[in-house]
Structures are given as C-alpha cells and as structure tokens.
Amino acid sequence: xxxxKQIILTVSQLxxxxxxxxxxxxxxSWVQGEVSNLTLHSSGHIYFTLxxxxxxxxxxxxxxxxxxxxxxxxxxxxxxxxxxxxxxxxAGQYQLNVQQLQVAGQGELALAFERLKKxxxxxxxxxxxxxxxxxxxxxxxxxxxxxxxxxxxxxxKVARRRxxxxxxxxxxxxxxxxxxxxxxxxxxAAFNEYGQVDLLIVGRGGGSIEDLWAFNEExxxxxxxxxxxxxxxxxxxxxxxxxxxxxADVRAPTPSAAAEIALPDAREVAAQLDDFAVRxxxxxxxxxxxxxxxxxxxxxxxxLNRLADLCAxxxxxxxWLAGRMGxxxxxxxxxxxxxxxxxxxxxxxxxPSGVLQRGYSICRDAKGKTIxxxxxxxxxxxxxxxxxxxxxxxxxxxxxx
Amino acid sequence: xxxxxAAGFKFEQALVRVEQIVERMESGEIELDQALALYKEGTxxxxxxxxxxxxxxxxxxxxxxxxxxxxxxxxxxxxx
Numbered sequence: 284x285x286x287x288k289q290i291i292l293t294v295s296q297l298x299x300x301x302x303x304x305x306x307x308x309x310x311x312s313w314v315q316g317e318v319s320n321l322t323l324h325s326s327g328h329i330y331f332t333l334x335x336x337x338x339x340x341x342x343x344x345x346x347x348x349x350x351x352x353x354x355x356x357x358x359x360x361x362x363x364x365x366x367x368x369x370x371x372x373x374a375g376q377y378q379l380n381v382q383q384l385q386v387a388g389q390g391e392l393a394l395a396f397e398r399l400k401k402x403x404x405x406x407x408x409x410x411x412x413x414x415x416x417x418x419x420x421x422x423x424x425x426x427x428x429x430x431x432x433x434x435x436x437x438x439x440k441v442a443r444r445r446x447x448x449x450x451x452x453x454x455x456x457x458x459x460x461x462x463x464x465x466x467x468x469x470x471x472a473a474f475n476e477y478g479q480v481d482l483l484i485v486g487r488g489g490g491s492i493e494d495l496w497a498f499n500e501e502x503x504x505x506x507x508x509x510x511x512x513x514x515x516x517x518x519x520x521x522x523x524x525x526x527x528x529x530x531a532d533v534r535a536p537t538p539s540a541a542a543e544i545a546l547p548d549a550r551e552v553a554a555q556l557d558d559f560a561v562r563x564x565x566x567x568x569x570x571x572x573x574x575x576x577x578x579x580x581x582x583x584x585x586x587l588n589r590l591a592d593l594c595a596x597x598x599x600x601x602x603w604l605a606g607r608m609g610x611x612x613x614x615x616x617x618x619x620x621x622x623x624x625x626x627x628x629x630x631x632x633x634x635p636s637g638v639l640q641r642g643y644s645i646c647r648d649a650k651g652k653t654i655x656x657x658x659x660x661x662x663x664x665x666x667x668x669x670x671x672x673x674x675x676x677x678x679x680x681x682x683x684x
Numbered sequence: 685x686x687x688x689x690a691a692g693f694k695f696e697q698a699l700v701r702v703e704q705i706v707e708r709m710e711s712g713e714i715e716l717d718q719a720l721a722l723y724k725e726g727t728x729x730x731x732x733x734x735x736x737x738x739x740x741x742x743x744x745x746x747x748x749x750x751x752x753x754x755x756x757x758x759x760x761x762x763x764x
C-alpha cells in the first residue's frame with residue numbers, strides 16, 4: 284500500500300515536471316547528426332529525426348524558423364542544428380526545437396546532390412530519349428523565376444531583341460530559401476494547366492550552391508519531368524549544374540542564353556524571308572523566260588515551219604496540177620481536133636459521090652444490089668450504071684471473071 | 685483565355701511552306717498556271733511572316749493563382 288504522505292502525480296504533472304527540468308537544465312545546444320524521416324508539413328513546420336550510429340532524437344523546426352532555411356535538409360544529410368530541448372507533452376516525448384540548421388559542410392550538399400542525381404537517373408528522368416525538341420518559333424514563353432531578379436530582366440531584354448513579337452508570361456516565384464522549390468514546382472504545373480505557352484524557361488541568376496538549391500530538389504526535378512510543355516533550365520552561371528538542368532529538355536548556361544536558345548533571331552529570319560522573296564521572283568521570271576524561249580523555239584521549229592512549207596508545197600502542187608491540167612486539156616483537145624480532121628477526111632473519102640466525081644461508077648443489078656465481082660454476072664443480065672451525074676442501062680455481053 | 689495576336693498563324697508552317705514553294709518553283713518542272721498560284725500563295729505567306737516579325741509585344745504578362753488556386757493572368761509592368 285502506498286504511504287499516506289506520498290503525493291500521487293498525474294501523467295500530465297509528471298510530464299510537466301520533466302518538461303520544466305529538461306528545458307531549464309539543458310542550455311541551447313549545437314548538435315550534429317544525420318537527418319532521417321524528414322516530413323515537410325503543410326503548416327510549414329518540418330519534422331525529422333536526427334541520428335548517429337547509436338541513437339536518435341526527434342526534431343521539429345517550426346515555420347518561423349524553417350522559412351529562413353536556405354537549403355531544405357534531406358534524408359541522409361549530415362546537418363548541424365542549434366536548438367532547445369523541449370517536451371511534446373501530448374506524446375510525452377522530448378524533442379529538439381530547432382532554431383537554425385546548417386548543412387555540415389559543402390561536401391554534404393555535394394553528397395545530397397549525387398544521391399538525388401543517382402536516384403532520378405535510375406528512374407530515367409534524365410534519359411535523352413524523353414527530351415523534347417523546342418518549338419522553332421514559339422509564340423508565347425512561360426517564365427518561372429523571381430519577379431525582381433536579374434534573370435527576368437535578362438530574359439526580357441534578350442527576348443525583345445531577338446523576337447519583338449514574343450509573348451512573355453511570368454509566374455513569379457521565390458527562387459531560394461524554404462518553399463522555393465515547392466513554388467517553382469507549382470508554377471510549372473500552373474503553366475501546364477494554363478496550356479497556352481509553347482515553352483518554359485525555369486531558372487534564376489547566379490548565387491552560391493545554397494542559393495541555387497531549390498533547383499536541386501526532387502520536387503523541382505519531378506515538376507520539370509512531368510511538364511507537358513518543353514522546359515529550358517537556366518540556373519546560375521555557366522559553371523553551375525543543377526538537377527533541374529539534367530531533367531530539363533534543354534539546359535541553358537544562363538537566363539540570357541535561355542532566351543537566345545528559345546527564340547530565333549528575327550533579323551536572321553527576315554533575311555531568310557528576303558532571300559525567299561528574291562528566289563521566288565527569280566524563279567517566276569526564269570519560268571516565264573523559259574516559256575518565252577520555248578515559244579520562240581516553237582516559232583522557229585522545223586515542225587511549225589514544216590507546216591508553212593507543207594502549205595507552200597500544196598500550193599505549188601496545186602499550181603503544178605492546174606498547169607498540167609491545162610496542158611493535158613490542150614493536148615487532149617488538140618488530139619481530138621486532129622482526129623476529127625482525120626475522120627472528116629476519111630468521111631469525105633468514103634462519100635461515094637466523091638468517088639463518082641473522080642470518074643468511077645457503080646453498077647447495080649435489077650434488084651439494086653451493087654456488083655462488086657464479075658462472077659456475080661452472066662451474059663444477058665440487065666444492069667444499071669450510076670455516074671456522078673445521071674445513070675445508064677447496060678446489058679452484059681460477056682463475062683470475064 | 686486571351687491568345688496572342690498571331691494566334692491561328694503558324695510561323696514555322698508558313699516558313700516551311702514558303703521554302704517548299706521556292707524549291708518547287710526553282711525546279712522549273714511546273715505548269716505556268718500552277719507556278720502563278722504558288723507565287724501568289726508564297727508572297728501572301730511571306731507578307732504574313734513579315735507582319736509577325738514586325739509585331740511587338742508591349743508588356744509582359746503575369747500568371748498567378750488566387751487564394752482558391754484559380755489561375756489568373758494579368759499584365760505586369762516590369763522595371764527594365
């Protein structure tokens with residue numbers, strides 16, 4: 284049984300005592316360890332566990348402190364935190380209320396960079412095959428950067444010089460510090476939702492590795508990877524390589540260079556158009572010349588001239604025929620004339636009255652039949668002899684056949 | 685959503701088409717009627733390209749989300 288004098292505490296009272304004891308006796312301390320189980324809560328508070336080879340301690344970094352972070356710690360990262368030991372009463376757990384957090388040296392950032400790079404490369408986020416070509420003549424470019432940085436001024440300046448008609452749409456974001464990566468990722472998603480830009484430029488001007496860290500965070504890398512719109516990364520200076528550069532479709536060494544890469548030079552395009560105009564005109568002139576030449580050649584061609592020749596030939600032939608016809612006709616007529624003369628002569632010769640005039644006479648028998656041979660007669664036959672003028676009756680006295 | 689002035693006109697397509705036309709014309713193997721039609725098409729496209737080149741955007745726009753996450757686009761004057 285318990286002693287009557289003994290005080291019985293509630294759990295809450297015990298916890299309150301522990302809390303008071305711990306918080307009063309342990310001064311604000313610097314602690315180094317490896318981050319694990321890091322959770323970024325929507326409230327802006329960060330929860331993680333800090334561990335070494337033997338043990339671990341729960342840590343919380345409230346938003347008011349977390350928002351001053353330059354680099355968001357990652358699991359596996361060695362960090363040095365400054366904080367106060369407190370007790371989270373509801374869970375009865377002691378924890379470190381972190382005021383400040385530093386990455387334990389640049390080597391840690393490099394390691395974190397390599398870890399994420401290896402992980403994302405393993406997932407294929409950097410594959411060349413998935414990188415898309417940029418549109419040659421974008422009409423509208425979405426820009427994800429700070430509204431006050433050098434990057435936006437450089438991009439505007441170069442873009443206006445190269446292609447004055449370009450539409451530029453800025454989604455203003457914080458490019459460094461706590462929450463920057465989340466804003467960048469959201470801006471990329473917002474442009475994809477908006478859908479009316481042809482490409483995105485995501486970046487910022489130069490700075491330390493911590494300043495550029497938002498572009499080395501997984502959330503930024505994934506947003507670039509998930510973008511349906513091609514992305515040009517433009518982070519820092521030429522020498523700075525970030526995870527965003529590996530995921531982007533094209534890496535530009537600087538924001539100015541991004542505008543150069545994204546846009547054609549209007550003057551070059553104008554020169555090309557002029558060249559096309561000259562060539563088009565020359566081609567038409569040369570085509571017209573070609574047709575003219577062909578017409579001229581046709582006019583002088585054997586074919587066309589042959590036609591003229593054919594006409595002349597026909598004409599000549601006609602003349603020749605006409606000539607020949609005349610001749611023939613004349614010859615024919617002459618021939619006929621001759622024949623008629625001959626015939627009329629013959630006719631004249633054959634006229635018995637003509638013969639009679641030359642002293643011949645015709646003897647006919649009693650029946651009027653012409654006697655051509657003496658043997659047709661016998662002595663005593665009566666004949667009639669016809670003369671040129673008149674006739675006489677004759678008697679045959681002797682036949683001499 | 686507001687579109688750019690040059691919306692509906694694709695510069696790249698126009699330029700590629702003009703190049704095709706020039707090459708086709710230069711080949712010389714083309715009927716005169718077709719050549720004239722292509723010449724007309726080419727010069728019209730080039731005029732549109734020239735107009736697009738002379739187009740100037742005066743201000744840059746700003747895309748943001750409002751409190752409810754709705755997208756909002758507005759003109760933004762920047763210190764240049």
